[in-house]
Amino acid sequence: MQNNNLNQEFKKGFIAQNPVLVQLLGLCPALAVTTTALNALTMGLAVIFVLTLSSVIVSVLRKLIPYQVRIAAFTIIIATFVTIADLFLKANLPELSKSLGPYVPLIVVNCIILGRCEAFASKNSFVRTFFDSLGMGLGFTFALLVLGSLREILSTGAIFSINLFGSGFEPMLVMILPAGAFLGLGVMVAVMNLIVRKK
Amino acid sequence: MKLLFIFLSAAVVNNFVLSYFLGICPFLGVSRKISSALGMGAAVTFVMSLTVVSTWTIYHKVLIPFELQYLQYVVFILVIASLVQIVEMFVKKSYPALYRALGIYLPLITTNCAILGLALFMVLKEYSFIESVVFAVGAGGGFTLALLIMSGIREDLDLADVPGPLKGAGIALIIAGLLALSFMGFSGLISI
Amino acid sequence: MKVLAKMVLVLGLIAALSGFFLAYVNQKTYIRIKENQEKEIARAVFKLIPEGKDYKTSVIQGYRVYFVNDESKHFRGACILTSGSGYQGEIKILVGLSYNFKSIKGIEILENVETPGLGGEISRKSFSSQFERKSVSIPIKCVKGEKKNSNDIQAITGATISSDSVTRIVNRTLKKLVPLIKEYAKQ
Numbered sequence: 126m127q128n129n130n131l132n133q134e135f136k137k138g139f140i141a142q143n144p145v146l147v148q149l150l151g152l153c154p155a156l157a158v159t160t161t162a163l164n165a166l167t168m169g170l171a172v173i174f175v176l177t178l179s180s181v182i183v184s185v186l187r188k189l190i191p192y193q194v195r196i197a198a199f200t201i202i203i204a205t206f207v208t209i210a211d212l213f214l215k216a217n218l219p220e221l222s223k224s225l226g227p228y229v230p231l232i233v234v235n236c237i238i239l240g241r242c243e244a245f246a247s248k249n250s251f252v253r254t255f256f257d258s259l260g261m262g263l264g265f266t267f268a269l270l271v272l273g274s275l276r277e278i279l280s281t282g283a284i285f286s287i288n289l290f291g292s293g294f295e296p297m298l299v300m301i302l303p304a305g306a307f308l309g310l311g312v313m314v315a316v317m318n319l320i321v322r323k324k
Numbered sequence: 325m326k327l328l329f330i331f332l333s334a335a336v337v338n339n340f341v342l343s344y345f346l347g348i349c350p351f352l353g354v355s356r357k358i359s360s361a362l363g364m365g366a367a368v369t370f371v372m373s374l375t376v377v378s379t380w381t382i383y384h385k386v387l388i389p390f391e392l393q394y395l396q397y398v399v400f401i402l403v404i405a406s407l408v409q410i411v412e413m414f415v416k417k418s419y420p421a422l423y424r425a426l427g428i429y430l431p432l433i434t435t436n437c438a439i440l441g442l443a444l445f446m447v448l449k450e451y452s453f454i455e456s457v458v459f460a461v462g463a464g465g466g467f468t469l470a471l472l473i474m475s476g477i478r479e480d481l482d483l484a485d486v487p488g489p490l491k492g493a494g495i496a497l498i499i500a501g502l503l504a505l506s507f508m509g510f511s512g513l514i515s516i
Numbered sequence: 517m518k519v520l521a522k523m524v525l526v527l528g529l530i531a532a533l534s535g536f537f538l539a540y541v542n543q544k545t546y547i548r549i550k551e552n553q554e555k556e557i558a559r560a561v562f563k564l565i566p567e568g569k570d571y572k573t574s575v576i577q578g579y580r581v582y583f584v585n586d587e588s589k590h591f592r593g594a595c596i597l598t599s600g601s602g603y604q605g606e607i608k609i610l611v612g613l614s615y616n617f618k619s620i621k622g623i624e625i626l627e628n629v630e631t632p633g634l635g636g637e638i639s640r641k642s643f644s645s646q647f648e649r650k651s652v653s654i655p656i657k658c659v660k661g662e663k664k665n666s667n668d669i670q671a672i673t674g675a676t677i678s679s680d681s682v683t684r685i686v687n688r689t690l691k692k693l694v695p696l697i698k699e700y701a702k703q
Contacts, residue, residue, distance in 0.1 A: 149352065149493050150349075152345070152348040152349065152352070153345045153346060153347075153348050153349075153437045154345075156345040156348065157344065157345040160632075186530075189526060190526055190530075191519060191522050191523045191526060193519075193523055194523045194526065194527050196405075197402070197405065197527060198526065198527060198530050200401055200402070200405065201398060201402070201527075201530050201531055201534050202530065202534070204397045204398040204401050204402075204534075205398060205534040205537060205538060207397055208394060208395075208397050208398065208538055208541070209537075209538070209541050211397070212394065212541055212542060212545045212549070213541075213545065215545065215549045215552065216545035216548040216549050216552070217548070219549075219552040219553075219555075219556070226448070227441060227444040227445060227448060230397050230440070230444050231346075231437050231440060231441055231444065233397055233401050233440060234401070234434075234435050234436070234437040234439075234440050235437075236349060236435055239435065280632070280633070296633060298631075298632065298633040298634070299505070301632045301633065302504070302505075302508070302631065302632070303342060303343045303345065303504045304501045304502070304504035304505040304508070305501070306345065306501075306504075307497050307498065307500040307501030307504055308497070308498055308501035310497050311490070311493075311494050311495070311496075311497030311498035311500075311501060312494070312498075314493050314494045314497060315487075315489040315490045315494035316489070318488075318489040318490075318491075318494065319489045322488075322489070329601055333601075333605060337604060337605070338604065338605055338629070394538055394539070394541075394542035395535065395538060398531075398534060398535075398538070449606075508631075511603050511604045511631075511677075512603045512604075512677045
C-alpha cells in the first residue's frame with residue numbers, strides 16, 4: 126500500500142499533472158532553452174536538482190518555519206540551491222552555462238518549485254516529498270526534452286548534434302526562432318489535451 | 325543614441341515576452357481582457373523601474389565592493405519580494421484609487437520572472453545606472469505592448485470556433501508564436 | 517511577541533546557513549570560473565594570432581586591447597575587443613591586428629544574437645575569414661555579390677544587415693583605436 130502510494134506520487138508528474146503540458150507552469154525555461162535537445166536536458170537536470178533538494182529541505186523544516194514567513198524562507202532555500210547549480214555549471218560546463226544564460230538563475234522564480242514547496246512539501250513527510258518532486262522534475266525534463274528534440278530536428282536536422290538526414294535536409298529555420306518555441310509548445314499542449322481527455 | 329537603442333531593443337526588437345519568454349505566466353493568464361492587461365502592464369513597468377534602481381545600487385555599491393556577487397540571486401529575489409510588499413502597502417495607504425486599479429496584480433509580480441530577469445540582464449549586459457533605468461522602462465513598455473495586443477486578440481477569439489484540444493492555452497501559445505514572428509519585423513530598426 | 521521573535525530567528529538562521537553554504541561553494545568554484553572566463557578570451561586571441569604565447573591586457577579609451585608576444589617575447593600583434601549593434605542586438609567582436617598595425621590578422625565573432633541560419637552565419641569561418649589580411653588604412657566595404665576591390669568583403673546572402681553591421685563595427689573600431697594603439701605601443 127505504502128509503496129503503491131509512493132509510486133503514485135512519482136508517476137503523476139509525467140502525464141496527469143505534467144507541470145509544463147498540463148499545469149502550464151515553468152513555461153519560461155520550457156520555451157527559452159529548448160533550441161537544442163542538450164540545452165533542454167541540462168535545464169531539466171538543473172531543475173530536478175533544485176526542486177528535489179529544496180522541497181526535501183522544506184519538508185524536513187516544515188514544522189520549524191512559522192507560517193507567516195514560509196514563502197520568504199522557501200525562496201531563500203530555493204535561491205541557495207539555484208546559486209549552487211549555477212556555480213557548478215559555470216565551473217564545470219562553461220559552454221553549456223553560457224548558452225543557458227540567465228535562464229539558470231531564473232529557476233528561482235520558476236513557479237513549479239515554489240508551487241511544489243507550498244502545495245506538497247510543506248504538508249508531507251520528506252520521503253513522499255522526495256518522490257513527488259522527483260516525479261515532477263522528471264515530468265518537466267521530459268516535456269523539455271521532447272520540445273527541444275523536436276525543435277533541434279526540425280531546425281537543423283540533427284539531435285544532440287548528431288546529423289540524422291544527411292545533406293539533402295532543408296532546415297525549417299522558424300523552429301529555432303522564438304516563434305518556433307511558441308508554435309511547438311502550443312501543438313504539444315494540444316496533443317496532451319487529447320491524451321488526457323481520452324483517459 | 326545608445327539609450328534609444330537600449331530602449332527600442334528592450335521594447336520591441338528583443339521584446340521580453342516574445343523573444344526572451346519572460347513573464348509568460350501573466351501573459352497567458354491576465355491577457356483575457358484589455359483593461360486587466362493595461363493594469364498588469366502598468367504595475368509591472370512600475371515595479372521594474374524600482375527594481376533596477378535598487379538592485380543596481382545594491383549590486384554595484386555593496387555586492388561588488390565586498391566581492392559577494394555569488395549572493396546576487398538570493399539578494400535580488402529578496403529585494404524584489406520586499407519591494408513589492410512595500411509598494412503594495414504604500415500605494416494602499418497613499419493612493420487608494422491606484423491601489424484599486426493595480427492592487428490585485430501586485431502580489432503576482434514577485435514570481436513574475438520578467439522582474440528577476442530584468443535584474444539579471446542588467447548585470448549581464450553591464451549597463452550603467454541610466455542605461456539600466458532606460459532598459460527597465462523599455463522592457464516594461466514592451467511587456468505592456470505584448471500583453472495589450474494579446475488581450476485584444478483574445479477578446480475576439482472568445483467568439484471564434486477553436487478546435488477542442490487547442491482551446492485555452494494551446495491557441496494562446498500559437499497566437500504568441502505568430503506575434504513573435506511579426507515582431508521580427510522590428511529587427512534592424514535602429515543601428516549605431 | 518513570541519511569534520515575531522521566532523519568525524525573525526528562523527528566517528535569520530536560514531539566511532545565515534544559506535550565506536555560509538554559498539560562501540563555501542563559491543570558494544570551491546571561484547578559481548575554475550575565473551579560469552574558464554580567461555580561457556575563452558585566450559582561445560580567441562591565440563586563434564587570431566597563432567604564433568602568440570602570452571598577452572598583456574590594457575584598457576584604451578574603454579576598449580580592452582590584448583598585446584600578444586610570442587615565445588621569445590617578440591611582439592606579434594594586438595587584439596581589440598569591440599562591440600556594436602547588429603540586426604537584432606549586440607555583436608561582440610575580437611579584431612586581430614598585425615605587429616605593425618597595418619593589416620588585419622582576422623576577426624572572431626564572440627557573441628551575437630542574429631537570426632540563426634541567416635545573420636547568425638557571421639560567426640562562420642567562410643564569412644569572418646574574409647577580413648584576414650585586409651588593410652587597416654582603407655575602410656572595408658561590404659558588397660552584395662562579386663567583390664570588386666581588394667578591401668571588399670562579400671555579404672552573406674539574406675543577411676546583408678548583419679554583414680554590414682560587422683563591417684561597420686570593425687571599421688569604426690579601427691579608425692578610432694589604431695592611432696591610439698600605435699601611440700600606446702611606442703611608450
